[in-house]
Amino acid sequence: MTTATPKYRNNFLKEVEANVEEGHWVKMCMQCGVCAGSCPLGPHWQHSPQKIFMMIRAGKREEVLTSDSMWMCTSCYNCIVRCPRKLPITHIMHGLANYAHRLGMAPKGQPTEAIAKLFWDNLVKTGRVNELKFSLAMYFKDGFVQGIKNAMAMQGIGLGLVKAKRLNPMEILGGHACKDKSGIQKMVAKAREIEDRRKGFSGAGA
Amino acid sequence: MADIKYAAYICSGCGIGDTLNVGALEKVATKEGKMAVVKSHPFLCSTEGVDLIKNDIANEGVTHFCIAACSRRAKAEAFAFPGNAVSRANLREGVLWVVAEGPAHDEVRQEMAEDYIRMGCAEVKKMTCPAGSANAASSRRIMVVGGGMSGMTAALAAADAGYEVVLIEKTAQLGGFANNLWKRVPFNAPHAEAQPTGVAEMTAKVSGHAKIKIHLNSTLAETAGAPGRFIAKIAQESGAVTEETVGAIVQATGFTTYDLAKLPELGGGQANVVDQAGLEALAKAADGGAIKRADGSAVKSVVFVQCAGQRGSGGNGDGSHLDYCSGHCCATSIKQATYFKDANPDVDTVVMYQDLRVPGMGEDFYRSAQKKGVIFTKAKVNKVAGGNSCRVDFKDLILDEDASIDADLVVLATGQVPTSGVNLDEWTTTVTAAESGDEAAKQKKSELQKISVLNLNYRQGPDMPQFKYGFADSHFICFPYETRRTGVYAAGPTRRPMDMFQAQEDATGAALKAIQAVENVARGAAAHPRAGDLSFPKARLEGCTQCKRCTVECPFGAIDEDEKRFPVFNQERCRRCGTCMGACPVRVISFENYSCDTVGMQIKAVNVPDEFEEKPRILILACENDAYPALDMAGIQRLTYSAFVRTIPVRCLGSANTIWITDALNQGYDGVMMMGCKRGDDYQCHFVKGSEMAYYRMSKIDDTLKQLSLEGERVQTYEVAITDSARVAKMIDDYAAQLIEMGPSPMKGFG
Numbered sequence: 001m002t003t004a005t006p007k008y009r010n011n012f013l014k015e016v017e018a019n020v021e022e023g024h025w026v027k028m029c030m031q032c033g034v035c036a037g038s039c040p041l042g043p044h045w046q047h048s049p050q051k052i053f054m055m056i057r058a059g060k061r062e063e064v065l066t067s068d069s070m071w072m073c074t075s076c077y078n079c080i081v082r083c084p085r086k087l088p089i090t091h092i093m094h095g096l097a098n099y100a101h102r103l104g105m106a107p108k109g110q111p112t113e114a115i116a117k118l119f120w121d122n123l124v125k126t127g128r129v130n131e132l133k134f135s136l137a138m139y140f141k142d143g144f145v146q147g148i149k150n151a152m153a154m155q156g157i158g159l160g161l162v163k164a165k166r167l168n169p170m171e172i173l174g175g176h177a178c179k180d181k182s183g184i185q186k187m188v189a190k191a192r193e194i195e196d197r198r199k200g201f202s203g204a205g206a
Numbered sequence: 207m208a209d210i211k212y213a214a215y216i217c218s219g220c221g222i223g224d225t226l227n228v229g230a231l232e233k234v235a236t237k238e239g240k241m242a243v244v245k246s247h248p249f250l251c252s253t254e255g256v257d258l259i260k261n262d263i264a265n266e267g268v269t270h271f272c273i274a275a276c277s278r279r280a281k282a283e284a285f286a287f288p289g290n291a292v293s294r295a296n297l298r299e300g301v302l303w304v305v306a307e308g309p310a311h312d313e314v315r316q317e318m319a320e321d322y323i324r325m326g327c328a329e330v331k332k333m334t335c336p337a338g339s340a341n342a343a344s345s346r347r348i349m350v351v352g353g354g355m356s357g358m359t360a361a362l363a364a365a366d367a368g369y370e371v372v373l374i375e376k377t378a379q380l381g382g383f384a385n386n387l388w389k390r391v392p393f394n395a396p397h398a399e400a401q402p403t404g405v406a407e408m409t410a411k412v413s414g415h416a417k418i419k420i421h422l423n424s425t426l427a428e429t430a431g432a433p434g435r436f437i438a439k440i441a442q443e444s445g446a447v448t449e450e451t452v453g454a455i456v457q458a459t460g461f462t463t464y465d466l467a468k469l470p471e472l473g474g475g476q477a478n479v480v481d482q483a484g485l486e487a488l489a490k491a492a493d494g495g496a497i498k499r500a501d502g503s504a505v506k507s508v509v510f511v512q513c514a515g516q517r518g519s520g521g522n523g524d525g526s527h528l529d530y531c532s533g534h535c536c537a538t539s540i541k542q543a544t545y546f547k548d549a550n551p552d553v554d555t556v557v558m559y560q561d562l563r564v565p566g567m568g569e570d571f572y573r574s575a576q577k578k579g580v581i582f583t584k585a586k587v588n589k590v591a592g593g594n595s596c597r598v599d600f601k602d603l604i605l606d607e608d609a610s611i612d613a614d615l616v617v618l619a620t621g622q623v624p625t626s627g628v629n630l631d632e633w634t635t636t637v638t639a640a641e642s643g644d645e646a647a648k649q650k651k652s653e654l655q656k657i658s659v660l661n662l663n664y665r666q667g668p669d670m671p672q673f674k675y676g677f678a679d680s681h682f683i684c685f686p687y688e689t690r691r692t693g694v695y696a697a698g699p700t701r702r703p704m705d706m707f708q709a710q711e712d713a714t715g716a717a718l719k720a721i722q723a724v725e726n727v728a729r730g731a732a733a734h735p736r737a738g739d740l741s742f743p744k745a746r747l748e749g750c751t752q753c754k755r756c757t758v759e760c761p762f763g764a765i766d767e768d769e770k771r772f773p774v775f776n777q778e779r780c781r782r783c784g785t786c787m788g789a790c791p792v793r794v795i796s797f798e799n800y801s802c803d804t805v806g807m808q809i810k811a812v813n814v815p816d817e818f819e820e821k822p823r824i825l826i827l828a829c830e831n832d833a834y835p836a837l838d839m840a841g842i843q844r845l846t847y848s849a850f851v852r853t854i855p856v857r858c859l860g861s862a863n864t865i866w867i868t869d870a871l872n873q874g875y876d877g878v879m880m881m882g883c884k885r886g887d888d889y890q891c892h893f894v895k896g897s898e899m900a901y902y903r904m905s906k907i908d909d910t911l912k913q914l915s916l917e918g919e920r921v922q923t924y925e926v927a928i929t930d931s932a933r934v935a936k937m938i939d940d941y942a943a944q945l946i947e948m949g950p951s952p953m954k955g956f957g
Contacts, residue, residue, distance in 0.1 A: 008581070008583065028573065051604060054584075054605055058602065058605065085573075
């Protein structure tokens with residue numbers, strides 16, 4: 001899928017429509033730029049939603065899918081509220097992020113992608129998020145020494161949470177789970193299989 | 207002639223009686239105004255008050271009277287006395303509401319009111335009641351020039367309203383440009399799909415209409431006369447000439463497309479580069495199937511280039527080509543893109559625009575095309591190369607980078623060029639040169655005559671004066687359809703660039719204007735904007751010096767010259783603005799109820815205090831269309847201004863004769879303010895160039911002032927719009943302060 005896409009043809013737009021959540025909205029953008037002006041993170045990312053949509057129409061597949069823009073969205077929904085054409089811009093951005101991730105095209109070391117992956121893996125294991133394990137996984141994602149440093153830095157908050165009974169240290173032993181753990185895992189696997197089949201993924205970029 | 211008896215009626219309602227000394231006003235009207243009957247009433251516009259006046263007319267023989275109450279713009283229905291000469295003294299908006307409150311101002315306020323009584327009485331003595339024209343031209347037939355969608359719509363509108371219509375079409379077939387279209391931009395909800403043009407149905411309807419007489423293959427060889435009595439010589443291709451008498455004319459001559467050959471930088475003239483008209487032809491040939499190029503291959507990708515040769519861009523950015531936006535092309539390109547998408551959704555259609563302009567419900571149509579997958583790219587196209595595979599070089603304005611795209615077909619959205627006949631400036635220059643014997647000019651003159659649409663035999667030239675960019679209109683917003691030739695109305699793209707829907711709306715409007723004209727003319731009244739005005743200019747020819755100023759300055763070409771170069775008034779063409787009256791150096795032109803005397807006597811009636819009283823007097827001549835309403839509105843908003851001004855409304859500042867200025871200055875006035883509408887290219891003058899003439903004349907008044915050894919600042923001109931109520935109050939106060947600083951006029955006491 002990395003062959004060059006013809007510029008200013010509909011190919012990539014059609015691909016986005018077929019494979020990206022809410023992607024069929026992209027063609028309805030009228031390029032007013034209200035989303036770009038409304039985004040509080042605007043100055044911090046490569047391309048505004050307006051530009052992303054124009055790049056999709058211009059067939060810039062590589063540039064769109066490797067952009068960091070959709071990963072920087074904080075879901076503040078300013079753009080959705082303000083879009084005169086009622087495009088669900090936040091959702092499109094997340095859809096694009098997911099699509100880039102599935103294709104393995106997300107920027108390397110993108111922290112949002114890493115966190116999202118940790119969160120997902122943590123969740124599907126038991127059907128519930130194990131907060132203790134999730135935090136520890138995050139502390140240690142950049143190696144053991146950095147993990148210890150992170151944990152020390154956060155120990156005040158951690159002990160506070162324990163004292164306030166918001167964090168149970170015993171969760172480290174496996175923690176609580178949904179009633180039918182394997183049922184949930186099967187369900188997720190099946191959904192994944194259906195999506196892969198529909199969008200033509202080969203199971204890569206999990 | 208019946209005996210004349212003068213009267214004055216003073217209203218003391220609306221607080222006039224509480225603040226002003228009405229008894230003293232009555233005394234002024236009797237003693238100084240010399241009115242035979244003087245009465246006051248606490249509520250003059252009530253039935254009872256009006257009955258009081260009616261009773262005096264019936265039983266006391268009152269014929270001429272002054273109503274001293276509110277502004278002449280208020281209570282016009284209550285105070286309508288069509289058989290009498292009536293003047294109005296503006297005590298409410300002109301005095302009560304604009305002079306500062308409190309006893310400190312009682313004296314100046316009362317003086318102001320008394321002056322307005324004097325002025326009203328003086329005016330009515332010089333007035334006669336307009337009788338209307340005895341032999342009014344009365345043809346009520348309407349001629350429509352051009353048988354396209356606009357023309358046919360106008361013809362049907364007029365015919366369905368009961369008027370006989372003469373429809374003239376240059377080609378062998380009705381329908382005009384719409385005949386070339388595959389479909390039209392939707393004009394019905396939900397505004398999503400291109401609709402059938404409906405031109406065949408309309409052609410059938412027009413052809414079968416009992417009240418419409420159609421001349422095909424015909425042009426106008428000559429149009430003579432005036433509203434109500436135009437005589438049109440209709441020349442057929444065969445050479446036969448028919449004569450028709452008509453009352454009014456609707457010019458719906460449409461447009462031509464901008465010449466593609468003038469756009470070589472955008473691939474004009476090269477293979478597989480067409481304009482929108484060319485694409486319609488391809489779509490018609492495809493008949494709903496896949497659209498094919500001239501070489502027979504189906505189009506797989508198409509690029510639309512908006513604003514090609516328009517809006518001063520022209521693709522090469524040097525401001526050549528058309529300077530304006532033709533308005534319809536964005537929606538038209540959207541429509542044409544959907545031709546492709548409807549036949550085959552896999553065709554790549556890209557519309558390259560800089561600003562997508564889809565007025566009306568076009569936004570829905572735009573969305574509909576987006577849903578179908580038409581791609582809109584905000585881009586500036588720099589170059590198009592035609593050929594088997596066309597290439598479009600452009601700058602993507604969102605991504606800010608240069609790019610190019612290949613396409614099977616490129617469609618250039620070129621603009622509309624109005625079919626408005628001869629440019630009169632060019633005509634005048636050519637005729638002047640031809641008269642001096644220039645052979646080339648003679649040749650050019652006959653060429654110009656060939657492109658003329660109306661071939662009017664007016665002294666000003668054969669067609670209507672053109673407004674911006676060659677369109678035949680007088681003002682796009684304020685006075686649509688009303689051209690600068692009374693009785694000739696423009697509709698459709700000859701008036702301003704537009705789409706078919708707007709053209710049809712236009713046609714209905716123009717047909718109504720034509721009906722208004724023939725009906726008013728038949729009663730001997732003005733068509734518009736002074737609709738129903740029965741007065742008309744009369745010239746005392748024994749005093750005329752044949753200077754031709756009136757004939758030249760008339761904004762509507764209403765005045766011809768006879769063989770001795772005396773002015774001949776075509777009353778039916780006249781709009782009663784009085785620009786001729788303002789122009790006349792010997793003051794022989796006047797209306798029954800508006801003349802150099804009616805205003806001059808008002809100016810002289812004002813009591814001008816001597817220089818020791820420190821009460822300057824300022825004369826305001828205010829255009830009754832904009833400036834006078836603005837002054838009234840200042841009153842309604844209770845804005846105060848100097849009590850030293852005396853305001854006289856004029857029909858148009860163009861009707862202001864310089865004698866009034868001289869009179870006022872001789873009389874000892876300290877200054878004169880002349881308030882008229884905006885002039886120049888973006889004029890707002892209701893009579894097109896009346897205000898321009900006034901400003902021009904006043905720019906030359908310095909000599910007169912020098913003769914009187916007066917400062918130039920004593921006569922000032924101002925542009926005042928109807929919304930300027932706050933500004934106008936300040937303007938007056940500033941000028942009053944300026945005059946006080948300058949000191950009193952040295953002319954005081956000689957008046």
